[in-house]
Amino acid sequence: MNRRTKRILTIAGIYLIPALFAFKAVAQDLNGYQKPPKEITSIIENTVNRNIVISGKGKFMAILQEPGYPSIKEISQPLLKLAGLRINATNSSSNGIAKYSSVTLKNIESDKEFPITSLPKDAQVGHLVFSPTENQLAFAVFLDNEVQLWVASTSTGVAQRLTNFPLNDTYGKLMEWAPDGTAILAKFIVDNRKALPEQDFTPDGPIITENLGGKSPARTYQDLLKNQYDELLFDDHLTAQIKMVYLNGQAVNFNRPGIYRNFSFSPDGNMVMVWTVTKPYSYYVPVSRFPYDVEIFDKYGKLTKKLAQVPLADKLPSGFDAVIKGPREFQWRADKPQTYIWVEAQDQGDPSERVSIRDIVYMQNLIGDDKPVKLASCYLRFNDIVWGDDQIAILTERWWKTRAERRVFIKPGNQSYRVNLWDRYYEDAYSDPGQFVTVKNEFNKNVLLLEYNSLKRVTDPSNINIFSISEGASPQGNRPFLLKFNVKTKVTDTLFRSKAPFYERPIYFANQSKLLISRESNIEPTNYYSIDLNRRNQTQLTFFPNPNPELFGVIKKPISYKRADGLNLNAVLYLPKDYQTSQGRLPVLMWAYPREFKTAAAAGQVKGSPYQFTRISWASPIFWVTQGFAVLDNVDMPIVGESNDQPNDTFIEQLKENAQAAINKVNDLGVGDPKKIAVGGHSYGAFMTANLLAHTNLFAAGIARSGAYNRTLTPFGFQAEERTYWESPDVYYKMSPFSYADKIKTPILLIHGEADDNSGTFPVQSERFYSALKGHGATSRFVLLPNEAHSYRAKESVLHMLWEMDNWLKTYVKNKKDGDKQINSSLKK
Template identity: 35%
Template sequence: MIATRSARVVALLAVLFAPALFAQSQGYEPPKYLLPPKAIVDAFDVAPLPQTMLSPNKQVLALTYRRAQPTITELAQPMLRIAGTRVNPKTYGPHRAALITGITLKKVADGSEVKVTVPPQANVSNVKFSPDGAHLAFLNTKENGIDLWVADTATGSAKAISGSDRMNATAGDPCDWLSDNTTLVCDLVPTGRGPAPADPTVPTGPNVLENFGKPAPAPTYEDLIKTVHDEALFEYYFTSQLAAFNTATGGKTPIGRPAILDSVTPSPNGEYLLVAKIKRPFSHLVPMARFPQDVEIWDRKGAVARKIADVPSGEGTPLTGVEPGPRGYHWRADQPATMLWTEALDGGDPKVNVPFRDKVVSIAAPFTGQPAEIAKTEWRFGGLSYTEKGVGLLNESDRVTRRTRTWILEPGAEPRKLWERRQDAAYENPGSPVTRRDTGDAGGGRGGRGGGGGGAIVHTGDYIYLSGQGATPQGDRPFVDRLNLKTLQSDRIFRSAPDALETFVAPLSDDMSRFLTRSESPKDPPNYYARNRDTTTKRPITEFKDQQPQLRGVDHQFVTYKRKDGVMLSATLYTPPGYKKGDHVPVIMWAYPREFGDADSASQITGSPNRFLLVNGYSHLFLLLSGYAIFDNPTMPIIGPGETANDHYVEQLVASAEAAIDKIVEMG
């Protein structure tokens, strides 16, 4: 038996290795990259439609044009996977660049265009207007660093203003405009330091992970710090020198001392900076945003006006809880320099029974007094935004019941409840308040635990405005409502037509009498339009054409069907070009489950049958051009109150998959 078995193994090995030996004898060729069918390559390489950004003065659209995909050379650049990030150590920026190659400025009034001067072989990112819209800042990534450029929006002329300095974008967007429309505050690579720490050939000691005898649950993160050498690399590459650039004179003024800056956010009046500095010990379990931090308010010279918090490591924070100390700190958008933040009253643990979960506090410049309490919340604090007239809208939510409430806060008055609803129920969503875009970018500040909080909510007379996706049983119909904060009555001033998908983008006037929308339909590519609140007409601003005509042979249907427990589900079925009903083709199902608190919320339809099909990035939809049908995003709700939803995860997932397959079979 043994001899026979050995003989069989020898024979098998001979068969397996014979082709390889034959190949070597014939002259071995190394493997090469394979290409998919030409139809996929052609669609994959098409440059996507330009992304757009409206200037704060509402007069200009910036259109950014980019390449469809990075090259193999770009993907092969060195990558440092550390502290939850992936950066290029040669450039001090993200490993994957934005691939923007050009910028065009289009006037909203007449559609006239100006091209922005960009450097040769441009690799542009982080485009943002100055608060008055007169200038446009952007970064350009070169082989060994990142430069800062500024353009005149009237002429398009641009110049590099960073000189020999390099931006440090390892922690995110490194620059912010100040309200003077002249100054940019940026993170720089410190000058005059030596090479990066070398990996020791002989370890100086073991890698130690300590346990302090208490539970420390955490999600699974990628690219974390693992060794002492990783810690040294993190400290080296992520340390920045904050500096102010005068875009008129080209002058540079350092601010403070070099530090690992997780976030830096200017106050609305530009006189102060909210700074979050990362400090040791660096965690090996969570990414950099949850490392220990000192949160401080600086003046323009880097002097500390007030220390807000000494934030410990985020290790051990309950999975459904929050940090026990100050969190969510941001500038109040309607005030020159007023800081807001939240503090947990339950230690951050939702299982602790307390009358109030959180409190919100505030302190104004010069930050010498004691913080004033603004509000306490029975549920977990979700956010606080202010209108231009100083009226606050405070959100709170309850994990157990999956309900959310919004309160109106007015000086000298008791809070008034504006809404209470199921947070998962799409049909009940009243929309989000429309805000001004005075910061020159979409985020209102740079990442991290802090932030700018966005612009103030538009408030004209007694009215604010709400924009929402408008979920209905027939699909999304985006809307804009006008809400009276005195009477709490609302009226609808815009709703997308049933045969198109038109979404609100931004105000085009201070009183919201005109606004910008983006509209598409199955036959019309997305374009931007100016709408008048009091009429039903719209004026086109852009005229983007179909970039992927090879996809027009693809048919798609928005379908609904039921799970065996009666829960309504939905999906979009795409069929390949040339498909005829009755043909049998392979089907790919692309899905991701989501938790819901109740069956009714899970049954509510979201999505739209009126999207124009465009495929970009690394999308599974490219396989339509290889003859596959795709059942895209079939809803797979996991239903249960509070933390109980996942108690029956597998059963509900299988039931949703069975219902999707049954629907595909039913459709032939």
């Protein structure tokens, strides 16, 4: 073991050892990891998941196979926890990056398919990006000791390592193709990196922070910097050298080493915009709020222009509409060689300020001596812009407080032009036009797909068709569609819409006749098809088998019902294979996650599709349909606060009404035994579960995973709550199940990841809640999963979690007896 590795392991112990002590302090059962019944275990061990990536011009499809669940040994490797990040110090990568165990390339036009070959044994890949010419696929190869830059030929699938320099994938953007496809700009470990001195655990003095006036509200972030040695580690591991790597393997340093958030080629490829993190760092907010410089360099790394020095964002006003003062949101204009834009708040970034204009978007051409021009004024907060050409761009602005959204037709060549195309509330899914269809332009940048008559456009430049793809939410469920929309007349033409008994979703369209879609049904897993819109014929591109054959024949029923106040609610009911009501009522597992709405109309809309294939992940409750349960999943738990009312002012009351309505429905259907219903949820769903057990006697048992139960520990807001504890102390108290631990008499199972990385759900939330429950004699059990984050990853952890849930459900629900207070012998007190 070299000195550097030894140092890293020692440092990692700072984070791991206290957590292990905490685990031993609360653990009650030290028999090791357990497995649930074979039907559940089989699903976890045999599931194969696949994703796809379509090349920019639609010629190729990369089929990506996900690896199975990692082992507990794999996820227990030392991680550095710095400024809100978790870093694998051994190979300089960010923890949680999406990786794949194999890649297959498919030529959509020729239907030829071949695997990527010549990769290192047992390697995993990620960050896949097709070249602008589509003759190469670039990707990162993840090994135990380093991350490598590779490319593969899209005509043969043969891969090769492009350079021997190891990548630095600890933070921010990793790589980008030059627009002409001749090189890749990527981040690498700094040349001749020096080992840090070993940490001296003898303190030099106290750690002091101070606030000399000015409000600095901040939510409860995880994994923040704690001391000067953390700062040294942060600098050491995140500092990267950007290099321009050519396809012949030549690698040339670009600019100086730095901590890079992002970098982006200008459309013509001659300039690069770079975002670089600067000091001072903060111990109270993550790296995403650290100060940074925005600069433009030429493609050889020479500084051309400094655009902004964005300050530390530790004093943002309260509210989800708050932003920093000064310039922000820098980006290139995709349809011009070297024109860029930025946004500046006109309300000092404070949503409580009353102003008519919230943001102004400015634009400047880097070529020549052009002065900045005002491109557009935003009456709400700037959200996004999609470029077309001089005659059209679509700007989106939003205001979280009211859920308002406007999509505005502007003309970059005529800054006074502004026409609202859609003025809506974005929580209203039925009115969502979807995402605008874009295509690659001559610069390999995404621009609006436009359709127009070239001759007529000279005299009538606004007579343009654009396209969008929407989920197609409707009272019949989601029916995705491809829409053509004329921005002048606002006349629409639906070119494609999903039809029963399938759920079909457009995924690629370039205004030829070819449309690529995904298709699935209740009995058919997701596969991909090419459709000729003119001839209306289709070609199946993939033939993926059922990833969960164990669930074949399970009955799936979307159901609708009403709350006592008349609000429409929805859920999905799963019943065991071949079940009939004549066989008797079943025990029920109800699984939900509350959501806030500003209107009852939006809250009552139908979600999802009745024709989607049943997928199951580690977090799903559907496993228990194999154990003789009826499973009520995605149960609507809307919390509505219309007009000036705040949703959380009546959180408990609405939660109770939602739960009662769902129970009434399964009872009315004759499938559920109202005395044998369990409720559960993950994260905010766990919080919901604990509140339902604290305020009702509706359930036989509850399961709460990775939740927060004492809202005073998240005093500057949580979930969709903008008010602070000091502004609304009664709301925080009443919404905290911890406040009512003495009222909980229903058996509750608490599960939490020991290394939870989610804001607000520190493991101490479950530890303290369990102590309160135990202190008041509640039937309860607390399971802490070593080295697991907010989402559980290791196979051993997932199987054990499912075993715990299965035992709890069978003991206190399925096999429940009146007055039963004891858990079975397999679960120790």
